[in-house]
Amino acid sequence: MSSEPKRGPLGGLRAALPEEPAERDPLGSVLPRGGIAGAGGPVAVPDPSGDVTARATCPLGICDGSGWLIDEEDTARPCDCRQRRIERARASGLKSSLPKRYRGVSFDRPPVSDMARQPGLSATVGAVRRYCETIDEQLDAGHGLWLMGGPGTGKTTLAMLASKAAIDAGRTVAIYSTPALLARIRQTFDAEGGEDGYLAFFDRLVNVDLLHLDDLGAERSTDWVLEQLYAIVDRRYNDERSIVFTTNLDEPELTEQVGSRTVSRLIEICDGNPLPLLGQDRRVEFAPGAGPPQPS
Numbered sequence: 032m033s034s035e036p037k038r039g040p041l042g043g044l045r046a047a048l049p050e051e052p053a054e055r056d057p058l059g060s061v062l063p064r065g066g067i068a069g070a071g072g073p074v075a076v077p078d079p080s081g082d083v084t085a086r087a088t089c090p091l092g093i094c095d096g097s098g099w100l101i102d103e104e105d106t107a108r109p110c111d112c113r114q115r116r117i118e119r120a121r122a123s124g125l126k127s128s129l130p131k132r133y134r135g136v137s138f139d140r141p142p143v144s145d146m147a148r149q150p151g152l153s154a155t156v157g158a159v160r161r162y163c164e165t166i167d168e169q170l171d172a173g174h175g176l177w178l179m180g181g182p183g184t185g186k187t188t189l190a191m192l193a194s195k196a197a198i199d200a201g202r203t204v205a206i207y208s209t210p211a212l213l214a215r216i217r218q219t220f221d222a223e224g225g226e227d228g229y230l231a232f233f234d235r236l237v238n239v240d241l242l243h244l245d246d247l248g249a250e251r252s253t254d255w256v257l258e259q260l261y262a263i264v265d266r267r268y269n270d271e272r273s274i275v276f277t278t279n280l281d282e283p284e285l286t287e288q289v290g291s292r293t294v295s296r297l298i299e300i301c302d303g304n305p306l307p308l309l310g311q312d313r314r315v316e317f318a319p320g321a322g323p324p325q326p327s
């Protein structure tokens with residue numbers, strides 16, 4: 032008997048994907064429109080976990096945190112931050128925070144500040160820095176990053192800088208190792224549907240501003256996996272949404288693993304430009320009895 036999960040309503044195929052769902056207003060049922068006029072300080076809004084007690088401030092510094100502005104005639108109009116809030120609420124249920132190990136990543140601190148001085152790495156660090164410094168522009172244009180190299184060379188560290196920049200800019204982000212994402216998709220087939228079902232999860236995943244896929248190519252390749260990855264990448268490619276990904280595989284190996292149609296789209300999203308991470312596994316540096324790393 033096959034261990035593959037059942038295909039679910041879409042089968043992972045682009046041709047079978049539904050039309051874009053009608054735009055919902057995930058905040059509408061929570062934000063009391065009538066009660067906003069005259070609101071003073073920060074107001075209660077749902078955070079991505081659905082906690083309606085979180086105190087909000089306007090990320091753009093324009094409104095009082097309610098997402099609405101009141102003119103002289105007491106008429107409410109949406110603040111520019113409202114669309115971002117709607118997108119964030121829509122992205123709820125996705126893994127969107129940095130893992131503990133990478134939470135403190137910064138260009139100003141080791142290991143990244145050290146990497147920036149290493150001959151085989153400085154150009155890659157420079158490219159990631161430029162991406163982070165222009166994060167809004169990059170995400171609006173659907174540009175991504177492709178970080179390629181052996182284990183323990185700093186790929187995830189650099190990719191996390193991009194995710195951090197996007198989060199700090201108030202953009203929506205989903206961060207998954209590829210095998211974990213596929214496991215999560217499998218779980219949605221066991222759900223009854225609704226917010227936990229495949230359609231809702233797929234919709235959230237393809238609509239975040241940045242999808243960070245770690246360890247692409249580390250998954251066991253099956254037809255089902257290929258279909259899932261293609262469906263996600265193709266939809267984001269069509270909608271000009273960014274993907275940042277890391278992989279241990281070079282381009283021919285990645286093509287072998289995830290398929291040429293998926294890789295072709297990733298190449299265009301990342302401007303045809305894999306950023307190489309050279310050198311040896313830095314984790315062995317911390318292994319008991321390991322000597323200092325040798326120059327590459």
Ligand SMILES: Nc1ncnc2c1ncn2[C@@H]1O[C@H](COP(=O)(O)OP(=O)(O)OP(=O)(O)O)[C@@H](O)[C@H]1O
Binds near residue numbers: 142279
């Ligand atoms: N060039 C470097 N200089 C110093 N420390 C580094 C360097 N590159 C990575 N490290 C350290 O090595 C560890 C692994 O880094 P990271 O997780 O970014 O590697 P990776 O390339 O994503 O590996 P993998 O392919 O196995 O996922 C981390 O502790 C990181 O701080």
Ligand SMILES: [Mg+2]
Binds near residue numbers: 186187188246277
């Ligand atoms: Mg990694």
